[in-house]
Amino acid sequence: MVPDDPDGPADDTTNEMTFNWDGIRTGFVTCVPVALGVAGYGIAFGVLADRAGLTVAETALMSATVLAGASQIIAVELWSDPVPAAAIVLAVFAVNLRYSLMGAALRPWFRHLSATRSYLSLFFMADENWALTIRDLTSGSGRGAFLLGSGLAMWVFWVVSSVVGVAVGGVIDDPAMYGLDYILAATFIALAVELWDGASTVVPWTVALVTALVTAQVLSGHWHVIAGGGAAAIVEMVRRG
Amino acid sequence: MSSRAAARLLSWRWSAVANTFTLDPVVVTVIAAMAVVTYLTKGGGLWLLTHVEISDRVEASLEVLPGAIIVAVLGPELASGGPPEWLAGGVVAAVAWKTGNILLALVTGVGAIVIFRTVL
Numbered sequence: 001m002v003p004d005d006p007d008g009p010a011d012d013t014t015n016e017m018t019f020n021w022d023g024i025r026t027g028f029v030t031c032v033p034v035a036l037g038v039a040g041y042g043i044a045f046g047v048l049a050d051r052a053g054l055t056v057a058e059t060a061l062m063s064a065t066v067l068a069g070a071s072q073i074i075a076v077e078l079w080s081d082p083v084p085a086a087a088i089v090l091a092v093f094a095v096n097l098r099y100s101l102m103g104a105a106l107r108p109w110f111r112h113l114s115a116t117r118s119y120l121s122l123f124f125m126a127d128e129n130w131a132l133t134i135r136d137l138t139s140g141s142g143r144g145a146f147l148l149g150s151g152l153a154m155w156v157f158w159v160v161s162s163v164v165g166v167a168v169g170g171v172i173d174d175p176a177m178y179g180l181d182y183i184l185a186a187t188f189i190a191l192a193v194e195l196w197d198g199a200s201t202v203v204p205w206t207v208a209l210v211t212a213l214v215t216a217q218v219l220s221g222h223w224h225v226i227a228g229g230g231a232a233a234i235v236e237m238v239r240r241g
Numbered sequence: 242m243s244s245r246a247a248a249r250l251l252s253w254r255w256s257a258v259a260n261t262f263t264l265d266p267v268v269v270t271v272i273a274a275m276a277v278v279t280y281l282t283k284g285g286g287l288w289l290l291t292h293v294e295i296s297d298r299v300e301a302s303l304e305v306l307p308g309a310i311i312v313a314v315l316g317p318e319l320a321s322g323g324p325p326e327w328l329a330g331g332v333v334a335a336v337a338w339k340t341g342n343i344l345l346a347l348v349t350g351v352g353a354i355v356i357f358r359t360v361l
Contacts (some may be wrong), residue, residue, distance in 0.1 A: 034257060041347075061269065098310060099286065103285070123284075179358075182351055185322075185350075186349055193337040205304035209312050209313070213320060216320070236301065
């Protein structure tokens, strides 16, 4: 295989990178419709958090400091008494590992920003606003603050909708009746369709699927996520070697 | 749902209402740990690329993680469901494929699951 030049894409970013109020505002405004959609997902998370026994304050704290939807839903699904802390933290880490790659993909642009600005912005990175940011930066806008602005929109809608979910969770009898329990699966299916890359994804996805199905039969909790993802990465490493 | 499960749910709900602003130290500690590991993943990738030389082989193998993790979550989840979940999954995939609009796919999927669960 021909090794990729890691600095290659940087050649497209010769334009000046800015980090200002305009970038924050543009990112925020662009992301509002998407964040509104994600808020439906936040309500579903709040309902699950309520069922797991979390208080409004605890749910708000989690959404405000973690800001990673799928992992938060998995965490509250694993929640029981006593709290399986190690399993939860490990599952959260495994589910969120993809963020490392997303963050790495921003390097061609973020290398022009200070460390403080880069790592502050990355706190607010979620799947949806990462995609919007990549789209904006690829267009050559030079808006270094786009991730921060779009992330702030995600943060506001996510925290508020989580709280609404916990509050409504006491009223809604059965989220399944409104299809709320299906939001995670629906989101992941839609994401899978977007990530599907034809032949190159067949082997790793099959390995992940089979490993996850087998692991789920043997282990409870969400260890199948770690097993499936890990197996796919290892097989891919061997395949490319 | 068994009556015991229903009673447990009720007591959970009651305690959630009673303790809206309660912060349990154990819960806060777990949330803090979740926040730390999540931030490590969000900031870690850029940090690694800036500070550590990664072989192409490792980098290439990591590229499959997002899709693989999604499939690993979905597989057992859909396997534990039934025809309504599978059919609605097909609807979501079709809409996402056709329109590329995740929001639309989500709304259609949730509508579809409600209908399929009622009809089937």
